[in-house]
Amino acid sequence: MAGKPQHWKERNGRYSARVVIPPQLRPYLDNRTELEIQLGGDRRMALRNHAAAVASIQRQIGIARQKHEAATGKQASAPAYPLTVQQIAVRDYQSQIDFDTQLRATDHRYAQFEIDFDHARRYRDGFAGKLSDDELEELVGARLELARLAGNTDALKGTDKWRALAQALCVASYEAVAREDERNEGDFTGKPTHPLLADAAPTEDEPDPITFDNIIDDEVTRRARGKNAKPLPARTAKKYRDHCAAFAKWRKSKNALTVTAAEGKGWIESLQDAGELSNRTVKAMFQNLRTVLNWGRQNDPARFFPAGNPLNGIKTPDFTTTPSYLRAFTMDEAKLVLAAARKEQKAMFRWIPWLCAYSGMRVSEAGSLRKEDFFEVGGRWFWKVTTAGNRSLKTASSERRIPVHKALSDEGLLDFVKAAKAGRLFKGETKDEVSVQPRISTWVRGLIPFDKRPELSPNHGWRHLFEDFCRRDRVPEDARNYMTGRTDGGSQELYGRSEVMLPGLAAAMDQIQAIVIDNKD
Template sequence: MAGKLRHWKERNGRYSVRIVIPKHLRPYFDGRTELEIQLGGDKREANRRYSAADASLMRQIGIARAKHEAATGQTAKQLPYPLTAQQIALRDYQNQIAFDAELRAHDPRYAQSGIDADEARRYRDGFAGKLSDDELEELVGARLERARLAGNTNAVKRTSEWRALAQALCVASYEAMAREDERNEGDFAGKPTHPLLADAAPIEDAPDPITFDNIIDDEVARRARGKNAKPLPARTVKKYRDHCAAFAKWRKSKNALTVTAAEGKGWIEFLQDAGELSNRTVKAMLQNVRTVMNWGRQSDPADFFPAGNPLNGIKAPDFTTTPSYLRAFTMDEAKLVLAAARKEEKAMFRWIPWLCAYSGMRVSEAGSLRKEDFFEVGDRWFWKVTTAGNRSLKTAGSERRIPVHEALSHEGLIDFIKDAKAGRLFKGETKDEVSVQPRISTWVRGLIPFDKRPELSPNHGWRHLFEDFCRRDGVPEDARNYMTGRTDGGSQELYGRSEVMLPGLAAAMDRIEAFSLT
């Protein structure tokens, strides 16, 4: 086989032909993402079986593509695997030679029958230009259709392109029959003599396109696999998809295999020059695309940028960080927001600000709370911040139980919990699961306009303020870190944290002095 073998895969001494199924064709394969035929562990045998296996998979893809086009009325704007007539003929010749070897290995009667001279003469007349289009179609039409299904050509009968391809396939068959005749006499050293094949350069296949979505799909599947799996949160998956889509749109290609460092640098500069995003956001976008590229390398280090991720060497943008105290609510702002929350009828706006003010919770964590998360130990109420029920947290260390502050009890939180229906406490108008961060942020900005306090973090500001409450009122550092879901990576975080600690945790929460809204 000349050149690099298309779709050839080697893993742990085993060989196979593998094709990634285009996303729009996966419904025709029961949702599978790839097709694969195992070729065994003997490389010589695998090479011999390669051509037939590759042709079989490409035919399956082609049939699915034809079904998709028939169902949608849409044809591909460009060929997925375009080849010249010479390349198609060379591949066809190689496939015929491989098939000849396959037959000789399994049936001793095959080599005892000579070639059909009349058939050989028809192929010779075909590439000599003596046959009509109808005669050529009868002779090589099936192989022309295979090339079309494989996405190698879209040549149409009665065109010069179609006729040239048909004549090239006649060359391939004539030369293959000549090799067959030589092999029947024990000569296996024969080479093509027709210039179309004799002068053909080895076909160096470009690797199959691997899109950013392909990589993300594989990583999502990998993380969800196994008994104690830790799946990627849907929100995180969307973030990676969105940032990769933005990069792909800018570079005009979804093929992650063709990414260059120059493109990464150019994209960063484009985003910065546009002036719509902060440098911090631009840096995060670059990091997320870089992470997806790293996943691709981890999945297939031999073929996916074996020399290294091209985005790793790019310097991310620098940015200044707003001081923490400017992002936090002031006491007056906190009182303003909490007083406004008292007047709200919608549970999301009524309780999330209060819960965050007296716990340092992330707004996203508060938004996913359920009635079942609240529980009593003795005469004290607590709630769990948990990943149970397919919920996600920023870090594994964010799992925790938080005492209900006395101020929340006085506000009527426990009565609200008792009266609530089972399930999510804070729902949307038309569906249960909603993203509360943008809703809470917009609501807060209606009270504290951006132009008056641009530095304020409407959602994260509660977290900063609660940290200051803890410092002001002498809450022990380990209790503060636990209640806010922070971690320092110390081994002590792996031990204990049973119900035995809850009374002490409640005592630490009680140190925080409630503030009056009057």
């Protein structure tokens, strides 16, 4: 064997086929995360039976997928576990031979039945192209449907693709009947003679496709394992899935095992030529795709691109970076936005701009704040930026405590927090957890149109401005780095940071002069 097959599990000398269930399908399979079929302790027999076991599991998942599609009205854009026509035919042939072997081992009467040569000739006519689609469906339609249900094909009747697969299954059945006839005479040495099967690699030497979602699922599971695990945030996992899905759609295959360097280069160029995305975004998408392939190699270096990631070494797009001062709010813009926020009734528009202006927080961090994050020490109020409650932060250094600036207290922030119900402070109209970044960005652009200030970063601009406040008002660098969640990599960051430092941190915050807004009307 050329390596461990996909969906193969080995533990304590026992083998099994295991397939992870996509999250959206788990409710249709008793909320299980995976399906597994035991293959016994004989490795050779386990390898022989592995493909059939995986196909059986994939059909169960296929039924769940049908139910999900019926419930949501969404149709899959591509087969989940795509195989070539030859691969499907080889598997079908081998399953028929294995079934023949099993019957001969369990019932002596089976071998006494004569072969129906008239029926066999129908299979020959099928792969010779003499039969109509309806006749082919009558012969092999059920097995073709099993392949479709297993996610190995999306071929539809009436297409060339469907007819080619139906003819290939006729080859598999015709050759299987020939082996049965030989075995009835005691000859178990027969091999397929049709090129479709004769020229194919042995089934056990064909690794099952590894989809990009398979790799990401494994990485999500790996990072969540263990007592002090650091799970991959759901939003980050979705980003990787979306970018890999875009690549898979472009190359018309989800099989990560077949990615080539030429495809990687071609995808970059196609995204650039489309002119819809910036070079910076194209570079990020490609880097995320390359990262997923690296995860695949880390999980199975012997089989998954053993010679190395094919996307390594590909030149990514160059791009110009907008100077930091152009992305920041000017003082006049900051005053305009904060004054407009005073008039807002919706909490996220009323308070998130003010919180970011006086802390340098990321908008996503401010959007996930909860009432319980605010606390008082020595008569001074602070809030925590934390991962508690399944929240995610950009980096480990982003975990921090920030003093409430006097301008926020005067504005009434603490009164708002004290009056709020437990839980998230900034909720959606229909659900608690919402993505605030696009909402805040759109709101700001209503005040400062893109055509007037294209360089401005409506969300991140506060972070740039707060850094300048700290420089202007001589806030110590270590306090500035801590409050903004930045790191310089020094070993001192691993020590202390207890409540003892909070008064000094508050004193540093007090050095920042308030933004003077003409009125509060």
